[in-house]
Amino acid sequence: MSIKKGKNYPYGIHVPDRKSLTEDKPIESMLAPEKVYVCMSQHIGAPAIPCVAVGDVVKKGVMVGQASGVISANVFASVSGTVVGIEDIVNALGQKLTYVVIENNHDESQTLFEDMTDFSPASLIERIRLAGIVGLGGAGFPTAVKLSPKSQLDVLIINGAECEPYLNCDYRLMLERTDDIYKGIKYAAAALKINRIIVGIEANKPQAIKAFERFDDLEVVILKKQYPMGSEKHLIYCTTGRKVPCGKMPFDVGVCVQNIKTMIACYEAIDLNKPLTETVITVSGNGVKEPKNLKVPLGTPFNTLVEYCGGLSEQTMKLVAGGPMMGKALVGLNQFTRKTDSGLLCLQREEISLQSATNCINCGMCAKNCPMRLMPMYIESFTLAGDYKNAERYGAMNCIECGSCAFNCPAKRALVQSISLAKVKIKEMKKNG
Numbered sequence: 260m261s262i263k264k265g266k267n268y269p270y271g272i273h274v275p276d277r278k279s280l281t282e283d284k285p286i287e288s289m290l291a292p293e294k295v296y297v298c299m300s301q302h303i304g305a306p307a308i309p310c311v312a313v314g315d316v317v318k319k320g321v322m323v324g325q326a327s328g329v330i331s332a333n334v335f336a337s338v339s340g341t342v343v344g345i346e347d348i349v350n351a352l353g354q355k356l357t358y359v360v361i362e363n364n365h366d367e368s369q370t371l372f373e374d375m376t377d378f379s380p381a382s383l384i385e386r387i388r389l390a391g392i393v394g395l396g397g398a399g400f401p402t403a404v405k406l407s408p409k410s411q412l413d414v415l416i417i418n419g420a421e422c423e424p425y426l427n428c429d430y431r432l433m434l435e436r437t438d439d440i441y442k443g444i445k446y447a448a449a450a451l452k453i454n455r456i457i458v459g460i461e462a463n464k465p466q467a468i469k470a471f472e473r474f475d476d477l478e479v480v481i482l483k484k485q486y487p488m489g490s491e492k493h494l495i496y497c498t499t500g501r502k503v504p505c506g507k508m509p510f511d512v513g514v515c516v517q518n519i520k521t522m523i524a525c526y527e528a529i530d531l532n533k534p535l536t537e538t539v540i541t542v543s544g545n546g547v548k549e550p551k552n553l554k555v556p557l558g559t560p561f562n563t564l565v566e567y568c569g570g571l572s573e574q575t576m577k578l579v580a581g582g583p584m585m586g587k588a589l590v591g592l593n594q595f596t597r598k599t600d601s602g603l604l605c606l607q608r609e610e611i612s613l614q615s616a617t618n619c620i621n622c623g624m625c626a627k628n629c630p631m632r633l634m635p636m637y638i639e640s641f642t643l644a645g646d647y648k649n650a651e652r653y654g655a656m657n658c659i660e661c662g663s664c665a666f667n668c669p670a671k672r673a674l675v676q677s678i679s680l681a682k683v684k685i686k687e688m689k690k691n692g
């Protein structure tokens with residue numbers, strides 16, 4: 260066993276973590292809803308293509324959406340029942356996406372893959388690909404691709420930081436399913452042919468640190484509680500001292516970063532022969548009557564989650580998919596759980612800022628705290644002027660959209676939205692030459 264403190268980095272911010280609402284609440288398995296809406300776009304890359312038809316009777320675990328390329332992922336029925344629709348639905352994030360709608364017949368049996376007999380790296384990666392596993396921390400990048408780097412890596416880092424306020428699903432899993440995570444980690448390391456494995460955990464999770472201390476072949480690194488510690492580049496620096504240059508990826512410095520939930524999904528696909536059909540999500544905030552950590556089938560309507568948690572209080576003013584720093588505001592509860600979901604927040608007045616944006620006062624706070632050393636105020640102003648070339652020159656593409664700049668801005672400028680728009684426009688510019 261090796262346990263040590265991580266390196267400090269001088270930037271980043273301290274945000275109230277508000278984790279106490281659910282940190283001591285064990286994960287509850289929620290009863291599957293009467294209907295699930297299984298989205299074909301639960302990952303980065305091309306949407307899966309529906310491979311069932313309306314009227315088909317499917318068992319839980321049957322493929323309902325087939326990956327349509329290398330950067331894509333298979334999607335499976337999360338309950339047994341009848342396919343009653345293949346629909347394009349505009350969800351509460353304003354995205355029009357395709358969903359396979361299944362009416363639940365409450366048959367709990369499940370279709371499984373065959374037992375694996377060959378545990379070579381290629382076979383492990385193929386099983387992970389087949390099971391539709393993607394980065395479950397939010398990125399949604401196909402895990403099989405991440406486990407197939409072009410050059411040999413030497414470190415696997417498991418991201419146990421969970422630095423977003425309110426969220427506790429990774430934390431609860433680290434306590435409740437330590438052995439399963441460990442088995443998943445060993446499979447990921449075997450796929451990558453890597454011996455050095457680091458688990459990075461923030462110092463505010465002493466029980467999780469203790470849970471992983473007992474594994475002799477893992478290095479546990481205790482990270483300072485600091486936002487955004489869970490960002491890949493910062494996690495890599497704080498655990499190994501390696502710096503990922505701008506425009507480069509973790510594999511360029513010999514590292515692969517994997518998420519806690521992803522490791523459980525790998526274990527379940529390889530040892531239990533299960534495709535990915537469920538997620539664990541924290542439903543929290545003062546706006547929900549009984550905040551909980553829930554295990555739910557993919558495609559569960561958010562209103563069912565809220566009902567299971569006792570409903571919304573009348574004072575609820577904002578709904579967020581994800582954490583308050585990087586999550587996205589929802590316009591309602593017309594949303595359905597996806598592989599990458601970690602949180603649904605129901606927030607009251609005292610948990611949000613209602614201050615309207617005023618003019619930038621050039622205080623420099625946003626730049627001072629940007630973990631990527633950018634100058635968000637300039638990128639915003641270039642974006643608002645439609646000058647995307649200069650927005651790019653000032654590093655818009657290196658922004659990790661962590662929200663630290665906006666959190667600190669006394670003028671409440673919508674900095675992240677501007678930078679994220681700049682990124683879209685810059686990509687369009689490049690595509691069109």
Ligand code: SF4
Pocket residue numbers: 625628629630631632633634635657658659660661662663664665674675678
């Ligand atoms: S500019 Fe981007 S990386 Fe920097 S603080 Fe803002 S959101 Fe984070």
Ligand code: SF4
Pocket residue numbers: 618619620621622623624625626635636664667668669670671672674
């Ligand atoms: S923190 Fe806000 S007010 Fe201060 S420089 Fe940045 S954008 Fe302007």
